[in-house]
Amino acid sequence: xxxxxxxxxxxxxxxxxxxxxxxxxxxxxxAAVAEPDGxxxxxxxxxxxxxxxxxxxxxxxxxxxxxxxLICSANSRHKPMVLDFARAKIPILCxxxxxxRCVDAHEMLAVCQAHEVPLGICFPVRFSEALxxxxxxxxxxxxxxxxxxxxxxxGMMPGDWFVDPQLSGGGAVMDHTVHVVDALRWLFExxxxxxxxxxxxxxxxxxxxxxxxxxxxxSNEVFVTLDASWSRPNNSxxxxxxxxxxxxxxxxxxxxxxxxxxxxxxxxxxxxxxxETREGNLTSRLLENxxxxxxxxxxxxxxxxDGVRALEVVEAAYKSIATRQAVLL
Amino acid sequence: xxxxxxxxxxxxxIRLAILGAGNMGRRFAKAFQTLPSVSIRYVCSRTLxxxxxxxxxxxxxxxxxxxxIFEDPDVDAVVICLPTFTRLxxxxxxxxxxxxxFCEKPLALSQTMADEIRALLAGFPRIxxxxxxxxxxxxxxxxxERVLAGDxxxxxxxxxxxxVGYPGADSWFADPAKSGGVILDLLIHDLDFLRWTFGExxxxxxxxxxxxxxxxxxxxLLNLQLESGALAHIEGSWAHPTGSFHQTAEVCGxxxxxRYDNQTCQHLKVISTxxxxxxxxxxxxxxxxxxxxxxxxxxxxxxIECIQTKRPPDVTFEESLRSCxxxxxxxxSARQGIPR
Numbered sequence: 001x002x003x004x005x006x007x008x009x010x011x012x013x014x015x016x017x018x019x020x021x022x023x024x025x026x027x028x029x030x031a032a033v034a035e036p037d038g039x040x041x042x043x044x045x046x047x048x049x050x051x052x053x054x055x056x057x058x059x060x061x062x063x064x065x066x067x068x069x070l071i072c073s074a075n076s077r078h079k080p081m082v083l084d085f086a087r088a089k090i091p092i093l094c095x096x097x098x099x100x101r102c103v104d105a106h107e108m109l110a111v112c113q114a115h116e117v118p119l120g121i122c123f124p125v126r127f128s129e130a131l132x133x134x135x136x137x138x139x140x141x142x143x144x145x146x147x148x149x150x151x152x153x154x155g156m157m158p159g160d161w162f163v164d165p166q167l168s169g170g171g172a173v174m175d176h177t178v179h180v181v182d183a184l185r186w187l188f189e190x191x192x193x194x195x196x197x198x199x200x201x202x203x204x205x206x207x208x209x210x211x212x213x214x215x216x217x218x219s220n221e222v223f224v225t226l227d228a229s230w231s232r233p234n235n236s237x238x239x240x241x242x243x244x245x246x247x248x249x250x251x252x253x254x255x256x257x258x259x260x261x262x263x264x265x266x267x268x269x270x271x272x273x274x275x276e277t278r279e280g281n282l283t284s285r286l287l288e289n290x291x292x293x294x295x296x297x298x299x300x301x302x303x304x305x306d307g308v309r310a311l312e313v314v315e316a317a318y319k320s321i322a323t324r325q326a327v328l329l
Numbered sequence: 330x331x332x333x334x335x336x337x338x339x340x341x342x343i344r345l346a347i348l349g350a351g352n353m354g355r356r357f358a359k360a361f362q363t364l365p366s367v368s369i370r371y372v373c374s375r376t377l378x379x380x381x382x383x384x385x386x387x388x389x390x391x392x393x394x395x396x397x398i399f400e401d402p403d404v405d406a407v408v409i410c411l412p413t414f415t416r417l418x419x420x421x422x423x424x425x426x427x428x429x430x431f432c433e434k435p436l437a438l439s440q441t442m443a444d445e446i447r448a449l450l451a452g453f454p455r456i457x458x459x460x461x462x463x464x465x466x467x468x469x470x471x472x473x474e475r476v477l478a479g480d481x482x483x484x485x486x487x488x489x490x491x492x493v494g495y496p497g498a499d500s501w502f503a504d505p506a507k508s509g510g511v512i513l514d515l516l517i518h519d520l521d522f523l524r525w526t527f528g529e530x531x532x533x534x535x536x537x538x539x540x541x542x543x544x545x546x547x548x549x550l551l552n553l554q555l556e557s558g559a560l561a562h563i564e565g566s567w568a569h570p571t572g573s574f575h576q577t578a579e580v581c582g583x584x585x586x587x588r589y590d591n592q593t594c595q596h597l598k599v600i601s602t603x604x605x606x607x608x609x610x611x612x613x614x615x616x617x618x619x620x621x622x623x624x625x626x627x628x629x630x631x632x633i634e635c636i637q638t639k640r641p642p643d644v645t646f647e648e649s650l651r652s653c654x655x656x657x658x659x660x661x662s663a664r665q666g667i668p669r
Contacts, residue, residue, distance in 0.1 A: 202484065225550040
């Protein structure tokens with residue numbers, strides 16, 4: 001019998017990717033999708049054909065419907081949804097960031113633990129084969145003594161609820177800090193100890209920051225800068241954005257590009273230079289890990305606590321932006 | 330200015346002395362030599378052999394002490410290409426002997442030295458120009474023109490990067506007390522370009538190698554906010570072991586993004602298993618320039634024209650000192666672990 005997974009909310013831009021991966025996954029049945037907003041449903045009508053659709057996710061809490069749930073709502077709605085599914089004892093994979101405040105994230109962790117429900121966080125970067133190889137090379141001493149990391153996780157300005165601080169909890173810092181932070185915690189098996197950040201709203205008429213630059217220190221004495229800006233032009237840039245991580249050591253440098261520009265297409269019909277990147281099936285591997293965890297065949301690659309650790313850096317970054325000082329974790 | 334010879338175009342011939350026969354001394358000798366109204370009279374170096382080599386290539390006299398140069402009334406200008414920590418040793422006699430001065434960057438090694446240089450040069454009636462060569466790179470000048478024309482709209486994020494091979498642990502560059510380390514010696518270029526194009530810096534938070542690790546190739550990452558509100562990220566590296574020269578710039582604004590990467594727009598790329606002549610002489614990387622627009626020739630030409638037409642140079646010593654002072658702020662931030 002196949003594993004019945006549910007997708008709760010189509011709010012996050014990643015939901016389309018999850019839909020298409022879940023539909024093609026062997027051993028998995030996309031049992032239901034919950035989304036109250038008809039506009040979002042019709043945007044993804046092509047992928048929702050033949051799937052049970054409910055407008056109120058509470059219907060999916062009843063026993064015997066789902067073996068696991070993927071929560072893909074606006075950031076501030078993660079908490080009530082996670083609490084509900086935890087109490088219903090349904091394993092959860094939650095979109096990042098885990099929540100908009102650490103105090104909420106801790107409560108989510110506690111409730112999941114009390115009900116013995118696995119809580120995974122969507123950090124697909126962990127599944128990058130390039131990142132895994134980089135980790136091996138670093139551990140083998142290929143770079144000598146590691147000094148620093150220069151990273152970017154930049155994107156287009158996503159609009160929608162992402163720019164509504166009530167729903168998102170913040171702008172570019174909230175959206176784009178956690179992926180690289182989680183990847184570096186995993187790569188170095190070290191924690192972040194100090195956070196400094198500059199941020200501003202410069203590029204778009206929105207009420208949240210669209211440029212952000214973090215300088216971080218880790219317990220292994222590596223220093224890191226992370227450009228988390230929504231600085232890729234929305235209309236003219238050929239790809240959505242990037243995740244780049246350059247690791248600098250005393251004996252060498254590793255440059256990781258998780259989405260390398262692979263195929264150029266000078267397109268007459270769109271009058272644009274289009275580019276295809278190679279994604280490396282990160283989302284499929286993330287979902288497979290969740291499925292394997294439910295079936296007792298694996299452990300979650302990134303669990304709730306990893307989500308909290310990443311959010312702590314975000315919270316410290318906002319504190320640093322407000323005080324213009326470095327913040328100790 | 331000493332009268333000098335009169336040429337056909339009626340511009341006076343400018344007679345130079347090159348102080349220092351290292352990497353930059355050689356480069357500037359070559360750049361000045363391409364200009365028709367220039368003659369190189371002296372090359373000075375502490376050790377005779379490099380001075381002789383460079384002097385003979387340019388028909389100049391080699392000397393191992395600077396006194397003869399400053400005493401010679403037939404020298405109009407000195408080109409200072411000596412290590413940063415010796416600045417005052419050449420600037421003081423240049424001022425007292427009333428020579429025009431072209432000085433390689435960075436102009437000052439410390440705030441104390443900057444204050445002394447400012448006092449020394451205040452009211453000095455000769456041309457003083459500093460080798461902020463990035464201002465003469467076509468690419469950077471073009472970025473600045475587009476930014477000032479409003480082509481990228483409101484600027485939000487500026488990313489500048491400069492990665493070269495390590496000059497070597499045995500080089501004076503490796504001693505921060507002599508060179509200022511990667512932030513002063515290398516990033517003075519980008520800090521000066523940043524100020525020139527985008528204005529002054531409100532706050533900087535800088536990280537670089539702790540000083541306890543000296544002997545390892547220096548590396549720095551700067552996180553800056555400008556008075557305009559825009560943010561800037563600057564990377565400086567002596568930790569890229571290939572020795573290749575890599576400079577990049579990106580400006581993100583409300584109307585678009587400008588990007589420049591010198592490794593994707595080279596006129597000439599050479600891959601060879603034969604070790605290059607430059608490679609065996611020096612491990613310091615320099616940009617390979619299109620000879621018709623060599624930025625070193627352009628800044629040499631500008632200096633000579635300023636002398637000939639008695640107009641102040643586009644890069645004043647005060648401008649350059651302010652860029653040094655921004656570098657000092659970055660170094661302080663990195664040392665103290667606090668924003669400055």
